[in-house]
Amino acid sequence: MIDKKAERRAQILACARNVFARRGYHAAKIDEIVEAAGVARGTFYLYFDDKRAIFAELVDRFLARLHLSIQRIDVEGDIVAQVKSNARAVITLFLQDHAMTKILLTDAPGLDAEFDRKLLAIYEEMLEYLVSSLEEGQSVGIVGPGDARIFAFLTVGAIKELLQQAVRRDFGEDRAEWLADQVYAFLSSGYLRIPPR
Amino acid sequence: MIDKKAERRAQILACARNVFARRGYHAAKIDEIVEAAGVARGTFYLYFDDKRAIFAELVDRFLARLHLSIQRIDVEGDIVAQVKSNARAVITLFLQDHAMTKILLTDAPGLDAEFDRKLLAIYEEMLEYLVSSLEEGQSVGIVGPGDARIFAFLTVGAIKELLQQAVRRDFGEDRAEWLADQVYAFLSSGYLRIPPR
Amino acid sequence: MIDKKAERRAQILACARNVFARRGYHAAKIDEIVEAAGVARGTFYLYFDDKRAIFAELVDRFLARLHLSIQRIDVEGDIVAQVKSNARAVITLFLQDHAMTKILLTDAPGLDAEFDRKLLAIYEEMLEYLVSSLEEGQSVGIVGPGDARIFAFLTVGAIKELLQQAVRRDFGEDRAEWLADQVYAFLSSGYLRIPPR
Amino acid sequence: MIDKKAERRAQILACARNVFARRGYHAAKIDEIVEAAGVARGTFYLYFDDKRAIFAELVDRFLARLHLSIQRIDVEGDIVAQVKSNARAVITLFLQDHAMTKILLTDAPGLDAEFDRKLLAIYEEMLEYLVSSLEEGQSVGIVGPGDARIFAFLTVGAIKELLQQAVRRDFGEDRAEWLADQVYAFLSSGYLRIPPR
DNA sequence: AATGAATGAGTTTTCATTCAT
DNA sequence: AATGAATGAAAACTCATTCAT
Numbered sequence: 111m112i113d114k115k116a117e118r119r120a121q122i123l124a125c126a127r128n129v130f131a132r133r134g135y136h137a138a139k140i141d142e143i144v145e146a147a148g149v150a151r152g153t154f155y156l157y158f159d160d161k162r163a164i165f166a167e168l169v170d171r172f173l174a175r176l177h178l179s180i181q182r183i184d185v186e187g188d189i190v191a192q193v194k195s196n197a198r199a200v201i202t203l204f205l206q207d208h209a210m211t212k213i214l215l216t217d218a219p220g221l222d223a224e225f226d227r228k229l230l231a232i233y234e235e236m237l238e239y240l241v242s243s244l245e246e247g248q249s250v251g252i253v254g255p256g257d258a259r260i261f262a263f264l265t266v267g268a269i270k271e272l273l274q275q276a277v278r279r280d281f282g283e284d285r286a287e288w289l290a291d292q293v294y295a296f297l298s299s300g301y302l303r304i305p306p307r
Numbered sequence: 308m309i310d311k312k313a314e315r316r317a318q319i320l321a322c323a324r325n326v327f328a329r330r331g332y333h334a335a336k337i338d339e340i341v342e343a344a345g346v347a348r349g350t351f352y353l354y355f356d357d358k359r360a361i362f363a364e365l366v367d368r369f370l371a372r373l374h375l376s377i378q379r380i381d382v383e384g385d386i387v388a389q390v391k392s393n394a395r396a397v398i399t400l401f402l403q404d405h406a407m408t409k410i411l412l413t414d415a416p417g418l419d420a421e422f423d424r425k426l427l428a429i430y431e432e433m434l435e436y437l438v439s440s441l442e443e444g445q446s447v448g449i450v451g452p453g454d455a456r457i458f459a460f461l462t463v464g465a466i467k468e469l470l471q472q473a474v475r476r477d478f479g480e481d482r483a484e485w486l487a488d489q490v491y492a493f494l495s496s497g498y499l500r501i502p503p504r
Numbered sequence: 505m506i507d508k509k510a511e512r513r514a515q516i517l518a519c520a521r522n523v524f525a526r527r528g529y530h531a532a533k534i535d536e537i538v539e540a541a542g543v544a545r546g547t548f549y550l551y552f553d554d555k556r557a558i559f560a561e562l563v564d565r566f567l568a569r570l571h572l573s574i575q576r577i578d579v580e581g582d583i584v585a586q587v588k589s590n591a592r593a594v595i596t597l598f599l600q601d602h603a604m605t606k607i608l609l610t611d612a613p614g615l616d617a618e619f620d621r622k623l624l625a626i627y628e629e630m631l632e633y634l635v636s637s638l639e640e641g642q643s644v645g646i647v648g649p650g651d652a653r654i655f656a657f658l659t660v661g662a663i664k665e666l667l668q669q670a671v672r673r674d675f676g677e678d679r680a681e682w683l684a685d686q687v688y689a690f691l692s693s694g695y696l697r698i699p700p701r
Numbered sequence: 702m703i704d705k706k707a708e709r710r711a712q713i714l715a716c717a718r719n720v721f722a723r724r725g726y727h728a729a730k731i732d733e734i735v736e737a738a739g740v741a742r743g744t745f746y747l748y749f750d751d752k753r754a755i756f757a758e759l760v761d762r763f764l765a766r767l768h769l770s771i772q773r774i775d776v777e778g779d780i781v782a783q784v785k786s787n788a789r790a791v792i793t794l795f796l797q798d799h800a801m802t803k804i805l806l807t808d809a810p811g812l813d814a815e816f817d818r819k820l821l822a823i824y825e826e827m828l829e830y831l832v833s834s835l836e837e838g839q840s841v842g843i844v845g846p847g848d849a850r851i852f853a854f855l856t857v858g859a860i861k862e863l864l865q866q867a868v869r870r871d872f873g874e875d876r877a878e879w880l881a882d883q884v885y886a887f888l889s890s891g892y893l894r895i896p897p898r
Numbered sequence: 899a900a901t902g903a904a905t906g907a908g909t910t911t912t913c914a915t916t917c918a919t
Numbered sequence: 920a921a922t923g924a925a926t927g928a929a930a931a932c933t934c935a936t937t938c939a940t
Contacts, residue, residue: 115924134417136333140910150926155911216417220331254496260489263472264465271464272457292457300497301441301451301458312899337935347901349937358935509920528811530727534914544922546917555914614725614807648890654863654883661862662855669854686851693845694891706903731931741905746932905937916926 119157122147126164131209135165135217166225169218172210173232179203180236183243189252190294197269198290204273205283215274237262269293316354319344323361328406332362332414363422366415369407370429376400377433380440386449387491394466395487401470402480412471434459466490513551516541520558525603529559529611560619563612566604567626573597574630577637583646584688591687595667596680602671609668631656663687710748713738717755722800726756726808757816760809763801764823770794771827774834780843781885788860789881795864796874806865828853860884 125147129138140161144154158164179199183192204211218229240262247253253261272289281289322343326335337358341351355361376396380389401408415426437459444450450458469486478486519540523532534555538548552558573593577586598605612623634656641647647655666683675683716738720729731752735745749755770790774783795802809820831853838844844852863880872880 118924134419137419139908151911152913152927153925155913156924156926160911220413222331222334254492256492257489260469260486261493263469264490264493267468267471268461268465270468272460274464275460289457292454293461295453296458296461296497298497299451300493300495301453336933348903348935349901350899352936353899528813531813533912545915545924546922547920549915550920610811616725616728650886651883654880655887657863657866658859658884658887661865662859665858665861666851666854668858683851686848687855689845689847690852690855690891692891694887694889709903730929742931743906743933744904746934747903747905752931901938901940903937903939905935907933907935909933910931912928912930914926914928916924917922918924919922 118149118153122149122154122157123164123168127168127209127213130165130168130217131212135213135221162222162225165213165217165221166228168210169214169229172207172214175203176200177236180239185246185250193297194290194294197293198286200269201273201276201289201293202283202286205276205281205286205289208277208280211273211277215270237266240265265297268296312354315346315350319346319351319354320361320365324365324406324410327362327365327414328409332410332418359419359422362410362414362418363425365407366411366426369404369411372400373397374433377436382443382447382449386444390494391487391491394490395483397466398470398473398486398490399480399483402473402478402483402486405474405477408470408474412467434463437462462494465493509551512543512547516543516548516551517558517562521562521603521607524559524562524611525606529607529615556616556619559607559611559615560622562604563608563623566601566608569597570594571630574633579640579644579646587691588684588688591663592680592684594663595670595683595687596677598667599670599675599677599680599683602674605667605671609664631660634659659691662690709740709744713740713745713748714755714759718759718800718804721756721759721808722803726804726812753813753816756804756808756812757819759801760805760820763798763805766794767791768827771830776837776841776843784888785881785885788884789877791860792864792867792880792884793874793877796867796872796877796880799868799871802864802868806861828857831856856888859887 122143126138126143129143129146132138133142138161140151140154143164144151147154154164158167179202180196181192181199183189183196218225220226237259241258244253244258244261248255248258272293276285276289319340323335323340326340326343329335330339335358337348337351340361341348344351351361355364376399377393378389378396380386380393416423434456438455441450441455441458445452445455469490473482473486516537520532520537523537523540526532527536532555534545534548537558538545541548548558552561573596574590575586575593577583577590612619614620631653635652638647638652638655642649642652666687670679670683713734717729717734720734720737723729724733729752731742731745734755735742738745745755749758770793771787772783772790774780774787809816811817828850832849835844835849835852839846839849863884867876867880
């Protein structure tokens with residue numbers, strides 16, 4: 111009984127997530143969210159300031175989980191295993207929540223200037239981590255030569271697209287391991303093998 | 308006088324493109340477009356059915372140019388040169404039109420179900436071409452082993468992200484060559500070089 | 505225990521008075537009243553029918569006190585003293601309760617048609633008393649010639665404005681005497697002294 | 702044809718004035734205003750920012766006219782005539798527009814903090830003019846001794862009340878002269894004539 | 899062809915009041 | 920009696936689209 115409020119909040123949050131994923135941010139109407147949650151219009155506003163706020167909370171919560179799922183790489187340990195483990199963790203997280211994957215990758219960017227700024231800040235933070243990891247990798251010889259930032263963009267983009275397609279094709283989280291392997295293979299040796307003419 | 312109509316149409320189209328890029332589809336108001344184009348509100352509807360139609364036309368036109376910029380690869384010829392040439396052409400096209408890049412990559416997806424379907428169809432078509440190219444490449448040994456479709460997703464995603472970041476960072480088309488080289492290097496040999504333990 | 509209810513009722517009433525005075529009727533939210541009173545939302549409705557009812561009760565109670573503070577003038581006695589005494593009593597009452605002064609003079613009129621009717625009835629009653637007093641005064645020669653009703657309007661309006669300004673300027677009830685003297689002077693001889701040309 | 706917009710604007714303004722006067726600010730709904738004006742909901746917002754804005758404009762315009770109707774008194778000239786002329790002009794203005802009289806005197810004060818501030822500033826300005834006139838009058842002996850500010854409050858309040866009652870009783874502007882005379886009489890010699898005991 | 903005033907459907911949001919606990 | 924979560928009617932406001940001139 112103590113957590114009735116928290117439960118109700120979570121329930122609305124979950125329903126909103128589904129509606130946002132199904133319709134997209136703009137086409138999602140408060141009416142549809144409250145109907146899905148089985149509560150009255152006013153109840154929604156009891157728990158959330160407005161439509162933007164509930165959307166932001168969904169994104170924030172997911173980003174927090176994303177943050178936690180990424181482990182810093184210890185160059186003293188088994189690099190391959192750690193890279194794969196990170197890839198697997200991130201991919202699993204997204205495959206566990208198709209709705210949030212769609213929301214984060216297609217609805218969140220471009221919502222409005224302020225939201226974009228916030229999102230960009232988080233994105234840049236993660237990117238910087240990737241860039242510095244790549245640079246460190248280059249200095250110890252496990253990352254090939256090239257512009258680390260460009261590599262980071264390409265890497266992130268590749269994984270984002272893979273996740274969107276995986277969700278579209280309804281991949282379960284059981285495929286995370288396999289996808290991580292594919293990504294690893296892709297990142298480690300590419301696929302173009304031009305024979306000498 | 309015969310082309311006065313076409314000119315005015317083109318002018319509205321160009322202004323709409325800028326407004327869409329600056330504000331995003333939903334925040335872009337017809338008011339802002341007609342003001343930018345210097346025409347009356349009603350005039351807009353003489354040339355376009357509705358807001359969605361002008362947006363679709365912008366996207367369609369750009370997709371057509373994108374289509375044209377991609378050359379089928381002749382396996383008898385210089386593969387490397389053709390791959391690089393394709394990459395350079397696509398990247399140049401996007402870098403020439405930052406507004407359309409933003410529109411196509413962040414606004415177009417997720418607009419509404421029907422638009423998404425259309426976009427997806429085109430996307431799938433290009434993807435199929437890429438997949439069949441990769442499979443053909445695998446059969447002649449110039450593409451490494453692995454799931455060709457996954458490779459295609461990763462490739463497309465990597466380039467999409469690169470383009471978005473290039474636009475955000477205001478890269479001119481003079482950087483297309485360099486970016487194409489980076490992509491080529493990335494696709495050909497990846498960057499992870501795990502030394503044997 | 506018998507008076508617990510009455511106490512709580514009085515407490516809510518007092519808090520509502522302050523909120524109404526601070527915010528005005530429409531801007532005063534039930535939420536703010538119950539928070540100020542330290543009771544739950546539902547509790548409010550155990551003691552009062554609705555928002556309008558508590559407001560009406562505040563006004564009614566104050567009007568009752570106002571009614572009581574006015575003494576009928578005995579023409580056999582000291583007229584000046586009685587007029588001044590009445591003025592002092594009324595002014596003191598208002599200065600003792602700045603909140604109710606604000607509520608009665610700026611919020612109560614114009615609330616809604618029904619409330620206005622009620623208020624007007626009370627107002628008319630007092631006015632009639634004033635008119636008949638003035639007419640009686642005219643018949644015994646202590647009130648100058650003129651339309652007694654107009655005099656009554658002017659008198660009431662002058663005092664109303666004075667009270668509003670006194671409240672705005674935070675006058676304490678210690679100034680009641682002085683203000684009553686000013687009013688008396690004003691009513692008795694006006695201020696315009698036009699010299700013969 | 703040139704002033705179609707201005708006409709439509711004036712028409713909405715006039716209808717809004719009547720609705721505000723009939724219902725009061727809060728009970729007046731945009732729907733009722735547009736229905737009275739015979740225009741669509743959206744048309745209202747084409748001409749006015751919001752409900753508050755149209756109300757503010759009504760008040761501002763009336764206050765401007767009020768300002769213009771007051772003539773500075775020239776002490777070299779016929780004081781009585783000038784005082785009466787001012788009183789007549791102000792009273793006539795209000796009697797010409799019963800709706801605005803009601804709006805200005807009962808709805809405008811207490812609307813919201815910001816509006817109140819603006820109103821108070823204008824009120825204070827007029828009051829200062831009256832106070833300085835009274836003080837000047839005292840220095841030349843045509844105004845009796847006493848606190849000029851208190852006299853000003855009493856004067857303004859007396860007239861405000863008179864106007865409200867005149868409107869309630871549907872006085873036409875033909876009564877302005879007579880009312881001005883009554884006010885003059887009231888201000889010049891009061892009405893209390895206490896005989897020595 | 900061009901204009902821009904007018905439209906009104908569609909949404910969000912507020913807040914007094916109710917009612918199960 | 921008290922609570923406070925839930926309710927939903929009511930209102931303001933936006934903006935794509937239409938249409939008379």
